[in-house]
Amino acid sequence: MLKVDGLYKNYGSFRAVSDLSFHVEKGEVFGFVGSNGAGKSTTIRIAAGLLKATRGTIYVNGFDVSKEPSKAKRFIGYVPDFFGVYEDLKTTEYMNFYCGVHKVPVAQRREVIDNLLELVNLSDKKDFYVDALSRGMKQRLCLARALIHNPEILIMDEPASGLDPRARVEFRDIVKTLQNMGKTIIISSHILLELAEMCTTIGIIEKGVLVTKGTVSEIQKQLSHLSRLKLKVIGDMEIVINMLKEKPKVSDITKGHGYIECSFDGNDLEKAELLKELVNREVEVFHFEETAGNLESIFMHLTKEDEKNDD
Amino acid sequence: MMINPILERELKTRMRTWKTPILILVYLTMLGFVVAIAFLAEFTNYSYGISGFDPTVVTGIYIAISMFQLGLLLFIIPVFTATSITGERERQTFDLLLCTDISPWSIILGKMSAALSFVFLLIVAALPFTGVILLFGGVTLFDMFKVMLFYMATAIMISSIGMFCTTHFKKNISSIIVSYVIYGASLAIPAILIAVAAIISEMSYSSGGSAIQQFMENYAYEIMLFTFGSNPFYGATDLLVSGSFVDNIFNIMGNGSTGGTSILGKITPWMANVIYYAIISTIALLLSRRKLTKLK
Ligand SMILES: Nc1ncnc2c1ncn2[C@@H]1O[C@H](COP(=O)(O)OP(=O)(O)O)[C@@H](O)[C@H]1O
């Protein structure tokens, strides 16, 4: 459905995307995750036909976006990371304008607009000026706009950022509905957890490079050797932290309120040996726990690894 | 047939704001002032006071209003077209147009026609001022119609320059400024070229060789067409003063006849304007289209 093929994008001498390749199958909900500046928007804007790739290309339903842009654009609904609304229009007028842009026959427009506003829960806001809508409503209006030409693929750039929890839940429900309608959906975010529940597949991008891609559980499995340890000690935590820093299998040490957390790349026997060593060195450990490898720590680890490679 | 969605939207929102009626009011007030001043000036010239209208006085007022209107239009139009796409960029709606399969021509024509329809509205709103002149004779309805068409053609040319700027710049303000600069340059460059040629000819004259001098004398009319073809006041003067004014300039310049010696001599000043307009507009619009199609 959407195939990114050896994509490069340079802004002057700065390389924002580097040899990026991945595939999103029909019906997938693909979470495109990366920290700020990772290259998500750049990739998405190339897919939407708004930016030229330096090398490589993106195929939309088989159409090369750089060679047959107008064909490719028909399959894509794009929701940017900004609102882009004409604030001097009413909700229905705003929708009517984009119906015109997409050449929806005048006779069908009413039905199209009613259905879409219903889908995004804005039916009761038809005569409101766009200006008067809340952030979450503008976001949903933008989504309705992107669906006017009934595209098979919907690409949303950081749609959940800036939404309150309630708006997020509403947004998630709409994504679910769209998924059930058979749409292929790509959602970017810099927060992995935000997407984990919504998405069937996750791709993690860092500094323009795809770090990993797979289903949520695959990603967890892929990193199962990596566990997160939580320990509480009596006495100076800094001394313990310095001891842990010497261990090659220990990484990402963080200090919490009265506890230390770290990632540990090793099996159970090795964990036991670590505990034994701490005790032998007269650290008074009163709590030693393996917390489930949660997605956020995996994400932190993956993106951190990248920084290390860079130095 | 569907109406261009961009034109439709612009007309809808423009008719809704207070800006439109206020702008029309300001425009008409300014024209009104010119009428008043012209009346006063004309009547104080006649020592016998208000003893019935002299048709030439009325024609003089008509010319004054029309010229002033042309000046206003030249000043106002860039503000409209030169902000049409940069304005969308500034409020981040332009990407939402570009990510659809709308054609660049639809965007350009939608924006142009929206700006031109407003210009048309201004011209029509000013009709009562000039229409009154018809009652006194001296000017025919057909004369006025020609002038109106000529103004619309002028508006198209200026809008095209605005379109070129708004597609090539990011900010409204730079786009507006550059449109004035480009337009100013289109007025100045031919004049400068001619001035340079004249100086060279003068020098060659003193040194005996007078080929250029000869050429300039033989083709004085054609050279005028080239020099002032980009200047709307050239054609406007020709249309409004029915040739006599332009003739007079020639007499002053020591060249008795208007029409030149070549086929070009058949071209009247307003035609030269329209030819210039066609060339400038075509280039500006083709470049605008190219810019919209080309991604960065
Ligand atoms: N127009 C641009 N000119 C120069 N650099 C840019 C431009 N757009 C983005 N970048 C840079 O490219 C990198 C990737 O940006 P972006 O794709 O927006 O990241 P993301 O959406 O993942 O936060 C960032 O470092 C950003 O500063």
Ligand SMILES: [Mg+2]
């Ligand atoms: Mg982004």
